[in-house]
Amino acid sequence: MVRLALNAALATTAPYTLSLLAVTAAAVNGGFRAGLLATVLSAAGVNVLITAPAWRLQPVPQAVSLVVFLVVGAAVSWLGSNRLEALRRIQAAHQALEEREAQLRALSDNLPGAMTYQAEGSPGGRTGVLYVSANVERLNGVTPAEVYAAPDTLFRRIDPRAAAHLLAAEASAVQTGQPFEVEVPFCLPDGARRWMRLASQRRTLPDGREVWDGVQIDVTEQRDTQEALRAVNAQLEERVRERTRQLERSNQELTQFASVASHDLKAPIRTVVNFLQLLERRAGAQLDDRAREYIRVTVDAAGRMNQLVDDLLTYSRVGQERTRGPVNAQEVLEGVLRDLSSTLQDRGAAVQAGPLPPLQTDPVQLHQVLLNLLGNAVKFQPPGRAPQVCVQARPEGGLVHVTVRDNGIGIAPEHQERIFEVFQRLHTQEQFAGSGLGLAISRKIVEEHGGQLWVESVPGEGSTFHFTMPGAEAGA
Numbered sequence: 061m062v063r064l065a066l067n068a069a070l071a072t073t074a075p076y077t078l079s080l081l082a083v084t085a086a087a088v089n090g091g092f093r094a095g096l097l098a099t100v101l102s103a104a105g106v107n108v109l110i111t112a113p114a115w116r117l118q119p120v121p122q123a124v125s126l127v128v129f130l131v132v133g134a135a136v137s138w139l140g141s142n143r144l145e146a147l148r149r150i151q152a153a154h155q156a157l158e159e160r161e162a163q164l165r166a167l168s169d170n171l172p173g174a175m176t177y178q179a180e181g182s183p184g185g186r187t188g189v190l191y192v193s194a195n196v197e198r199l200n201g202v203t204p205a206e207v208y209a210a211p212d213t214l215f216r217r218i219d220p221r222a223a224a225h226l227l228a229a230e231a232s233a234v235q236t237g238q239p240f241e242v243e244v245p246f247c248l249p250d251g252a253r254r255w256m257r258l259a260s261q262r263r264t265l266p267d268g269r270e271v272w273d274g275v276q277i278d279v280t281e282q283r284d285t286q287e288a289l290r291a292v293n294a295q296l297e298e299r300v301r302e303r304t305r306q307l308e309r310s311n312q313e314l315t316q317f318a319s320v321a322s323h324d325l326k327a328p329i330r331t332v333v334n335f336l337q338l339l340e341r342r343a344g345a346q347l348d349d350r351a352r353e354y355i356r357v358t359v360d361a362a363g364r365m366n367q368l369v370d371d372l373l374t375y376s377r378v379g380q381e382r383t384r385g386p387v388n389a390q391e392v393l394e395g396v397l398r399d400l401s402s403t404l405q406d407r408g409a410a411v412q413a414g415p416l417p418p419l420q421t422d423p424v425q426l427h428q429v430l431l432n433l434l435g436n437a438v439k440f441q442p443p444g445r446a447p448q449v450c451v452q453a454r455p456e457g458g459l460v461h462v463t464v465r466d467n468g469i470g471i472a473p474e475h476q477e478r479i480f481e482v483f484q485r486l487h488t489q490e491q492f493a494g495s496g497l498g499l500a501i502s503r504k505i506v507e508e509h510g511g512q513l514w515v516e517s518v519p520g521e522g523s524t525f526h527f528t529m530p531g532a533e534a535g536a
């Protein structure tokens with residue numbers, strides 16, 4: 061019935077042409093296989109329903125129409141399936157892009173204490189906001205809708221005194237092509253004043269438009285902390301200056317006191333010694349051996365007292381005399397050996413000295429350090445042992461490491477730090493004479509030069525004293 065109804069209206073090839081619509085729809089929506097199936101079914105339908113069925117060889121026009129229909133149907137199926145795949149890829153890419161955009165918006169909208177924006181300059185010098193993150197409301201007290209409606213809303217929040225600074229930074233960024241970063245105060249609707257860091261960079265879009273990608277960060281707490289630190293530092297510096305002034309006054313007073321005390325203490329000592337010696341000369345014939353011994357002990361004690369006063373004065377003055385320069389340490393060492401020559405000869409001491417490199421120091425103070433260390437090396441010896449002393453030096457960075465090694469009585473580990481304290485003696489005056497200030501003075505001199513003084517020792521085998529001082533090159 062369908063065939064009889066359509067025969068009068070359709071030509072022989074017209075049904076194939078109309079069937080291509082079904083083939084195309086099947087290929088686009090179902091793919092290549094669906095298109096091929098639609099082509100075969102359409103060809104069969106046309107031959108069975110529309111044209112008279114002919115199972116024998118058909119006339120040439122009808123056969124050509126059938127072949128052309130099958131070829132075109134296969135081609136349409138292939139093209140349709142490709143379009144379907146392309147549409148699927150486009151849809152997947154679009155979905156991925158939407159998801160990515162949603163992720164970026166979520167990140168941008170939830171940046172703690174910060175917001176992002178994108179602005180575009182428009183003709184007439186006006187600025188249009190293309191995008192602003194939701195944090196704009198938390199930072200500036202305005203909604204994104206208000207910013208889109210009035211792009212200068214954010215600019216009006218800037219303290220007018222700082223607006224020129226921002227405009228100058230933008231102009232410099234335009235000229236140099238570099239991003240800019242400034243900190244300016246914002247005045248919020250609630251009256252609060254917050255410091256914001258604005259960082260932005262100009263970028264050209266594919267269509268030629270130029271936009272600014274930027275971020276605004278609230279740095280109020282950071283600046284408040286910096287201001288608080290500056291205030292604390294200023295207070296500390298003032299306290300340090302005041303403390304320094306107090307110490308300088310105290311040092312001056314102590315110096316004056318030490319000088320006066322030295323003079324006042326040594327005067328009665330000299331009087332006692334002078335009168336005892338006068339007594340011994342005038343009444344010498346009337347004095348027995350015990351009385352002469354008393355006078356000798358008293359004079360010796362007065363001499364030790366006089367030396368102690370001199371050592372205390374020297375200790376108090378260490379660090380006040382700042383005259384330093386390149387010093388020929390080898391010459392200073394040779395001078396020390398000359399001062400100790402009689403002692404070295406009496407004790408039969410053997411000294412291996414130097415060479416010492418030049419030092420950045422005061423020659424008098426270096427002389428005192430070496431004299432104390434060499435004198436102790438010769439003095440603190442067991443009975444009957446000839447002193448053997450070795451003085452060496454080696455560079456260590458900008459310092460020179462000097463060692464004084466002896467074969468003396470040694471120092472127990474628990475006393476190796478104590479010997480550098482004032483008035484700390486390990487032996488009686490009868491065993492080894494001295495004021496107990498030599499090593500304390502030496503350490504103070506070395507530390508005033510930025511060095512260190514320490515000892516390594518084995519009881520009964522000897523000691524090695526180490527000290528460091530700046531080399532002459534360090535002060536060049």
